[in-house]
Amino acid sequence: MESRNIRLAVIPGDGIGTEVVAEGLKVLEAVGTKIEPTHYDLGAARYHRTGETLPDAVLEELRGYDAILLGAVGDPSVPPGILERDLLLRLRFEFDHYVNLRPVKLFPGVATPLADTPAENIDMIVVREGTEGLYAGTGGAMRRGTPHEIATQESLNTAYGVERVVRYAFEKATTRPRKKLTLVHKTNVLTFAGDLWQRTVNRLAAEYPDVTTDYCHIDAASMFFVTQPERFDVVVTDNLFGDIITDLGAAIAGGIGLAASGNINPERSAPSMFEPVHGSAPDIAGQGKADPTATILSVAMLLDHLGLHAEAAKVEQAVADDILERLTGWAGRTTHEIGDDITARVSG
Amino acid sequence: MESRNIRLAVIPGDGIGTEVVAEGLKVLEAVGTKIEPTHYDLGAARYHRTGETLPDAVLEELRGYDAILLGAVGDPSVPPGILERDLLLRLRFEFDHYVNLRPVKLFPGVATPLADTPAENIDMIVVREGTEGLYAGTGGAMRRGTPHEIATQESLNTAYGVERVVRYAFEKATTRPRKKLTLVHKTNVLTFAGDLWQRTVNRLAAEYPDVTTDYCHIDAASMFFVTQPERFDVVVTDNLFGDIITDLGAAIAGGIGLAASGNINPERSAPSMFEPVHGSAPDIAGQGKADPTATILSVAMLLDHLGLHAEAAKVEQAVADDILERLTGWAGRTTHEIGDDITARVSG
Numbered sequence A, B: 001m002e003s004r005n006i007r008l009a010v011i012p013g014d015g016i017g018t019e020v021v022a023e024g025l026k027v028l029e030a031v032g033t034k035i036e037p038t039h040y041d042l043g044a045a046r047y048h049r050t051g052e053t054l055p056d057a058v059l060e061e062l063r064g065y066d067a068i069l070l071g072a073v074g075d076p077s078v079p080p081g082i083l084e085r086d087l088l089l090r091l092r093f094e095f096d097h098y099v100n101l102r103p104v105k106l107f108p109g110v111a112t113p114l115a116d117t118p119a120e121n122i123d124m125i126v127v128r129e130g131t132e133g134l135y136a137g138t139g140g141a142m143r144r145g146t147p148h149e150i151a152t153q154e155s156l157n158t159a160y161g162v163e164r165v166v167r168y169a170f171e172k173a174t175t176r177p178r179k180k181l182t183l184v185h186k187t188n189v190l191t192f193a194g195d196l197w198q199r200t201v202n203r204l205a206a207e208y209p210d211v212t213t214d215y216c217h218i219d220a221a222s223m224f225f226v227t228q229p230e231r232f233d234v235v236v237t238d239n240l241f242g243d244i245i246t247d248l249g250a251a252i253a254g255g256i257g258l259a260a261s262g263n264i265n266p267e268r269s270a271p272s273m274f275e276p277v278h279g280s281a282p283d284i285a286g287q288g289k290a291d292p293t294a295t296i297l298s299v300a301m302l303l304d305h306l307g308l309h310a311e312a313a314k315v316e317q318a319v320a321d322d323i324l325e326r327l328t329g330w331a332g333r334t335t336h337e338i339g340d341d342i343t344a345r346v347s348g
């Protein structure tokens, strides 16, 4: 990497977001990087204070960073969709985070809720499209509030948008021992979009003869995540299906407290953004109950993305060791304590 | 019921559909009803022979029946979507099956893939909307096959369509001990449709003061199905989310071999249609490997719908007994053998 300091924008956000991000930053500092964090107070509090979600000037400022670390956004005091659409999704769209990378891997020592499933059977990576589909936000309502209301939502899929994320998934599959790529969609009902996705996978498959490709409907995939997770290696899917199966993936891999994600701009034309899969969890916010591990693992993905591979590996190893230790000594550590324990390991 | 014979249209369909429907009919006959079945050879074979999926004349004929029993449609030899859209979904739409009723209940003796989950924790009923949403089939593609292709899908939601299914779900909730109704949607992203669904639930809640209502995003719901299925009693959701979570529900309740469903027209302006949740499973078709239990439980739902409550209860009890026996003696019975065993129980 460059010798100048790496500039990191930090958006703790709402609820437990602020608590887990604090621990992520502690680990980042302890692992010894030249990363210089700047905090942005975006989220529910700012929205209530000023009515702003993501002012254009802040968006442009954020564009200048090398990466973004985000906690979580969303609060029951704000109508559903406002912070999600105007802050989180706007960042994903404006910074062209077309790859939403979400590993689903069971760490040794973590209990999966699935009976009789050996740890090695849960080891996949979901490549979720991040800038299209039903997340485009198009649609509308007519005669709202009357018995004649209609409300629509539109899924927008482009050859450009689908090809680039499918290509990324193929590349990812070539780096994995099993080299298997599964498209998850609903081609038998969403025939227009499904046809585009399936044709794109078929066409690119010719360029990647080492990769085995496969198809699974989203309904069947949800079932197989529970009954035969070993079917999956790299999964590529659209924005909404990816949202659903990565929460399901988090569940089978030991819970949302461990699920990390990267919103990646592979061309680096804008900063990539790293965040835990979990939300702001207002019900447990401020109580020190949140597990910061998902954020710390997101920090490892961030380090990796910035080319700091040794540091990334160190953080991941520290998490793995910490998790193994939970087997013997876990007894309700607080957010801080988990952060401290992992920090001690990376400093050691 | 009327004293005339009950007229049943039977559409075995494709793959294992024919095998499981045969067992369903055996049970229906043995339980002693005045049901007179007529077979319709709709599905892949007819499509290949004549190019027809569901001729208008056949549709009109089917309209005259008291109910329909369907096996499964879909075959890899037919492009995705043709049989699904033009046969299965057309039936659901033309006959206004706006309630797709899918119980998710763990029978005693069935192993759930979830560790440490007592059987009584898995006992819900999903009320899936059946005639709107992304299943409307609207959308299209432009510049297909070029780098400039765009493909769209549209979710159509009407006050009329949402209110009637939500009302059905509230009514269903009043009949259950826990009287809890959970709306599953993605209101923070699908803001137009989500707003209509949420407002409808809120408005009807005032008419059902005994029912507790609750909301859960589809991604979180997928996680909770695995980690805390006891959260759910009656779930109401749109067509696509319902498709996904009922397969997941089938998985947690012991597998797709046991999952029954009813496509209900509550006003009885057209015949309701009963079918197993599973598909045509071409990979195991013709081998006698399919479990007909899901179809037999769908037959029980059919009997119930026709007012033959005693017969319905008898079939359900026979299935419950058969399942319990699997604990001691199950050793790869064939489709026929399971059908025979359950038939013997209802005749006894």
Ligand SMILES: CC(C)[C@H](C(=O)O)[C@@H](O)C(=O)O
Pocket: A074, A084, A085, A088, A089, A243, A277, A279, B188, B189, B219
């Ligand atoms: C908060 C919400 C908009 C978001 C999404 O749907 O993408 C979240 O569920 C996620 O998975 O990151």
Ligand SMILES: CC(C)[C@H](C(=O)O)[C@@H](O)C(=O)O
Pocket: A188, A189, A219, B074, B084, B085, B088, B089, B243, B277, B279
């Ligand atoms: C075959 C398919 C069109 C159908 C659906 O998506 O509704 C099936 O998955 C189901 O759940 O009945």
